[in-house]
Amino acid sequence: MSALLDTLRRKRLAALGAGVVLLLATGVLWGVLTPHRDRFVEAIHKKGYPATPSELDAWYLAVPPAENVALAYTNAIAGLTNATGPVTNYTSKNWLPPIGEGLSPDERSELKAVLANNQAALRLLYAAPASGRSRYPIHLQDGPATELPHLFKIKQAASLLSAEGLLHATEGDAEKATQAFLAAGRVAESLSEEPILISQLVRYADWAFLLPRLERALSLTPFTEAQLTSLQTLVEAAERPQAALRAMVGEQAINLAVFTDRKMAVDAFKEVQGSRGRAGDLLAAASLTLFRVSGLLEKDKAFFCDDMGRWVAALELPYPARFAACEQVAIMTNTPNRLCIFSRTFLPGLGRFHIREADHVALVRVAATALAIERFRLAHTNALPESLHQLTPCCCQMLPEDPYDGMPLRYKTHGASYAVYSVGSDGHDDGGVAWDSKYLKVPQDVTFVVKH
16 A cells, blocks of 8 residues: 555656646747847837847938949048148137138148148049938948948048138138038038937037038128028038937947847947957956846846937927927936946946037027028128018028027127027027137037128
8 A cells, every 4th residue: 555655656746747847848948939028129119219230220221322422422531631730720620710800821821732632532522412312331230349430531521621611711702612611511411310329429510610610701701692592501401300319219229239139248348347358258258147147237228228218208309398308318317326337338428419419409500590691681782680580481481499498599780790699508698609619618609600
C-alpha cells in the first residue's frame, strides 16, 4: 500500500512538473511570438510621428534627384574656401557696419578678394534650381551617430552670399544685392525640412547673418517694388513653424534608439564614460547590462520620453501659446536624476531651443514688415505709414504678431527713419534697443531699423 502511494505521489509530482515546464515553455513561446508593446513608442505612433531612426529616415521624404536642390548645393559648397581676413570676417555676427553706413574701402577690397577666390562655388550657388525641394545625403538610420558634414559649409555659403549682398548695396547696385540676398536665403532654406535640431539652429543662424545685412542694405540704396516684393516673399516663407516641430520629433526618434538598440546604447555609454578601444567596449557593455537589469534603463527611458513628449506637444501650438507652453516645459522639467544617464546627456541641450526659434520667428516677422514698409514708402512719395495697419492689404496680407506676447509688432518713426521690433524673450518693451555684442547683458528687443 505504501509503495502504491509513493508511486502515485511520484506520478503527481511528475505531472505537476511537466505542467510547470509546459506553462513556462508556453510563456516563453508567447513572449517570442507576441510583438513587444512599448507604451512610449505606441504613444509616438498614435500622433503619426516616427519612433526609430529608420522610421525617421522614411518620414524625411525623398526628393527626386532632378528636383533636389541639395545636390546642387553639395557640389557648390565643396569648393568654398574660408579666406576671411582681419578686416572682413564675413562669418562673424559681429561684422556689421553701423546702420546707415556702408562697408569701408578696406572691407570692400578684402571682401572682393574673398569673392574672387570663391567665384566658381558662387557661380554654382547662384545657378542652383529654385525648386525649394531639398534633402542632403545623410543617413538618419545611424541614430545619434548621424553625420552632418554639410552644415558648416552651408552656413559659410549663406554668410558669404549675404556679405556679397551688403557689398553690392554699399556700391549702390540694388539688383545685384537683391540676387545675393535671395541666393543666401535659398541656401539657408535648403535645411528647412531636415528633422534635426542642430540643422534648424544652423538655419536660424544663417538668417541671423542675412537679415541684419539686409537691414543695412535697405538704408544704403533704393530698391524697386519688384526687388522688395521678391525679398519680402522669401523672408515671409522663412518662418516655417513646422520646422522646429519636425526637428524635435526627429531628436526624439534618434535619441530614443539609445534606449532600445544595444549597439547604439553601448556607443552612448562609451561617450559618457570617455572610453575607447576594446577595453572601452567591454566596460560599456558591462555597464549597459547592469543598467538594464537594475531597472534604471527603463526609468531613464520613461523620464526621457515624458520630457520629450511635453516639448513636442508645446511645439505643436501656434504662437504666442507656443512660446508660453515651451517656457512652462522648461520650468517644469526637473534636472534628471544622476542615475538617468542618457536623459542627462540628451535633455539639457533642449532648454533654450525654443528661445532661438522664437527669436528667429520674431526677426523674420520684423524684417518682412520692414520690407512691406519700404513698398508703402515707394507707393506714397517716400512717406512712411502712420501705423502698421496701413500696410494691409496693399503691402502684406496680414500684420504678423509679436511671437512672444501676441501683441502687434512695435513701430516707431523718427523723421524718415523707423524701427519695427519685438519685445524679445524677456517680454519687456525696451523701446527698440537692438542687439549689441559689446553689451550682451543689456535688455534688448528683436529689431529691424531703417535709416534714411
